[in-house]
Each structure stands twice: as structure tokens, then as C-alpha cells.
Amino acid sequence: MPENPFDFRAPPPSPVASGRRSCFTNDEVLSEFLEHSLRVPDLVLPDKVFPRQKFIDNPPKIDFQDLDSMGTETLPMILDSVATIGCFQLVNYGIPRESIRSALSAAAGIFQLPPEKRTAVTRSPENLYGFEEIHEEDEGEEFVWCKAKSLESAMEGIWPVGYSNFSEKMGTLVSEIEKVAEKILIVFRESYPHKNEAMKGQDAVGSACYIYKHGGNVSGDKCQWYDVIKMLIRGIDYSHALCLHICDGSSEFHVYSKKGWVSFRPDDHALVITVGDQIQALSGGELKHVIGRPIHKGEREEMISMALLYSASSTENREVESGSGKTISLTQQAIAAIVLTLVYHVLVFVYNKF
Numbered sequence: 001m002p003e004n005p006f007d008f009r010a011p012p013p014s015p016v017a018s019g020r021r022s023c024f025t026n027d028e029v030l031s032e033f034l035e036h037s038l039r040v041p042d043l044v045l046p047d048k049v050f051p052r053q054k055f056i057d058n059p060p061k062i063d064f065q066d067l068d069s070m071g072t073e074t075l076p077m078i079l080d081s082v083a084t085i086g087c088f089q090l091v092n093y094g095i096p097r098e099s100i101r102s103a104l105s106a107a108a109g110i111f112q113l114p115p116e117k118r119t120a121v122t123r124s125p126e127n128l129y130g131f132e133e134i135h136e137e138d139e140g141e142e143f144v145w146c147k148a149k150s151l152e153s154a155m156e157g158i159w160p161v162g163y164s165n166f167s168e169k170m171g172t173l174v175s176e177i178e179k180v181a182e183k184i185l186i187v188f189r190e191s192y193p194h195k196n197e198a199m200k201g202q203d204a205v206g207s208a209c210y211i212y213k214h215g216g217n218v219s220g221d222k223c224q225w226y227d228v229i230k231m232l233i234r235g236i237d238y239s240h241a242l243c244l245h246i247c248d249g250s251s252e253f254h255v256y257s258k259k260g261w262v263s264f265r266p267d268d269h270a271l272v273i274t275v276g277d278q279i280q281a282l283s284g285g286e287l288k289h290v291i292g293r294p295i296h297k298g299e300r301e302e303m304i305s306m307a308l309l310y311s312a313s314s315t316e317n318r319e320v321e322s323g324s325g326k327t328i329s330l331t332q333q334a335i336a337a338i339v340l341t342l343v344y345h346v347l348v349f350v351y352n353k354f
Contacts, residue, residue, distance in 0.1 A: 144210055
């Protein structure tokens with residue numbers, strides 16, 4: 001056999017470390033350096049990417065009756081609170097407590113429907129109303145109600161016994177809340193009279209009511225962080241001017257915006273008013289669109305809260321409907337004049353001939 005010209009030999013084994021001490025004269029300095037260099041730094045996300053929670057004092061409480069007089073203190077207080085926080089509280093608004101409790105009690109029955117029946121009325125990009133799809137991270141449930149005939153027919157198909165009663169109570173409550181929202185909207189229109197044209201042409205679908213069921217015995221930490229991410233990603237599907245929140249018994253109220261995330265303890269029986277994208281357009285960007293959400297911590301029982309999204313188109317549609325039987329347009333008047341003239345000439349011709 002010819003000799004192999006290549007000789008692959010394994011390297012000799014590494015020498016075993018002896019028990020002698022390190023040759024470094026100052027082992028403490030080296031150990032301290034290695035300890036600090038191997039430590040993973042704490043990473044803090046910037047506020048612009050993930051805003052921090054800030055606890056603030058309660059927003060001012062505005063008496064609904066003061067909106068008629070609009071004193072020297074009421075208007076600046078509203079505008080300042082909306083500009084800094086994005087919301088204010090409204091008291092003495094005249095809606096009976098029985099109407100609110102009755103609607104909240106009836107709304108609890110919606111979430112007792114089994115999941116297989118909810119699929120027919122699940123929200124989608126085409127349908128903005130109905131049940132929100134439930135994920136594992138969700139600690140509660142959500143349903144969007146509006147006065148659409150398609151929603152009524154779909155819900156009567158899966159909940160024929162209880163939906164008519166629920167819809168009737170919701171219609172009564174929403175009509176009362178719309179009257180309150182209409183007067184608040186007048187305040188903003190008068191504050192920015194030269195920019196009222198900015199609200200025209202907004203893509204609005206009328207009023208819609210978000211109904212939330214908050215899970216019982218929730219610590220709130222997991223729900224809060226997931227809620228923040230969900231709000232920042234999804235936002236609100238409906239274009240609206242104002243959002244009026246019924247959040248009796250909530251331990252906190254969160255306001256989400258691009259500037260940050262603030263929390264406060266709302267007063268009992270007070271409506272929390274937040275502004276939407278239509279008010280932002282009306283103010284020329286001075287008042288920013290925010291998203292509000294009540295939070296229930298440590299409650300053993302399931303709680304129901306509501307948020308009515310009020311659009312500027314609701315007032316315009318109501319004005320058109322109320323005046324449709326009293327006003328005749330110029331075109332209609334011209335047509336009527338022409339018809340009457342022709343009838344007159346025909347009658348004169350017939351009378352002269354016969």
C-alpha cells in the first residue's frame with residue numbers, strides 16, 4: 001500500500017488548569033467589570049410608541065342646566081378640559097335613573113346568547129354592528145347596537161323573545177341621550193362658528209351604542225394592557241362627534257390618545273363626555289379625538305356599561321325630518337306654478353269652446 005502523504009493527527013489535549021490563582025493582580029475589579037458587562041439593560045419603550053398611564057384628578061363636573069346660559073366659567077372650563085384631557089363630566093342631565101337601569105338590565109340578556117347563535121350577528125368590515133369576536137385575551141364582551149333594520153331582523157331571528165323588549169328600552173334611552181348630546185354639540189359649534197363647514201361631508205352613519213360586559217372578579221392589570229393595545233390598533237369604527245359614557249360603578253375611566261393614556265375615578269351618576277373625529281375637524285385640530293373606556297376592578301359580579309357615539313348627521317337628519325312637511329322648495333313651487341297655469345289655460349279654452 002502506498003504511503004499516505006497527508007497525516008491528520010488529533011491535536012494534543014488542552015492542559016488542565018492548575019490550582020494556582022489568576023495572574024491578574026486585582027480580581028475584584030475584573031469580577032465587577034464582568035458582572036456589569038454581562039447584565040442585560042432595562043429596555044423602556046418610548047411614550048410615542050406605547051404611552052404610559054398617568055393618574056390625574058377628576059375632570060370638572062359641568063351642570064347640564066348651565067349649558068343654556070353658557071356663563072363665563074362654563075365654556076372655558078369645557079374647552080380647557082377637552083384640550084388637556086379629552087373629556088369632561090356632565091351632571092344633572094335629566095335622564096331618569098330608571099331608564100338607565102332598565103336598559104342596562106335588558107342589555108345583560110344579550111350576552112347570555114350561546115356562541116353558535118352569535119355568528120349570524122358578528123361584526124365585520126361590512127357590518128359595523130353586532131357582537132365583537134371574542135379572543136382568549138378578552139376579559140369581557142362587546143355588542144354594538146344601532147337603529148338599523150337589518151340588525152333588528154337578524155337579532156329577532158336568534159333572540160325572538162327578548163330583543164323587542166331590549167330594543168324598545170334602548171331606543172328610549174338613546175333618544176334621551178341624543179337630546180343631551182345635541183345641546184353639547186351646539187356649544188362646540190358656537191365656539192368654532194367659522195369652522196362649521198369642516199363637519200360637512202363627514203362620513204357618518206348616525207348614532208350607535210357600544211355595550212360592554214366587564215368580566216367579574218378581574219384584577220385589571222392584564223385587561224388594562226390588552227385594552228390599551230386593542231384601542232391603539234383598532235380605534236373606533238364609527239365616525240362621530242361626541243361619545244357619552246354611562247359607567248356607573250366603574251373603579252377607573254381610561255382615556256386613550258396619541259399624547260398619552262390617563263386614568264381617573266369618575267363620579268357616580270355622571271356622564272363622561274369624550275370628543276370624536278368630527279369635533280377634531282370642527283376645531284381645526286385644536287381638540288383631539290380620544291377614546292374612553294370604563295374599567296371595573298375587583299368586581300365579583302359582571303358589570304354592564306354603555307357608550308353612545310353621537311354623530312353630527314343625527315341632528316341634521318332630525319331637522320330634515322321635522323321640517324319635511326312644512327317646507328316647500330323653490331323647484332316644487334315652480335313646478336306647481338307651471339301646472340296651475342296650464343290647468344287655467346285648459347279650463348279657459350274649454351269654457352270658451354263650449
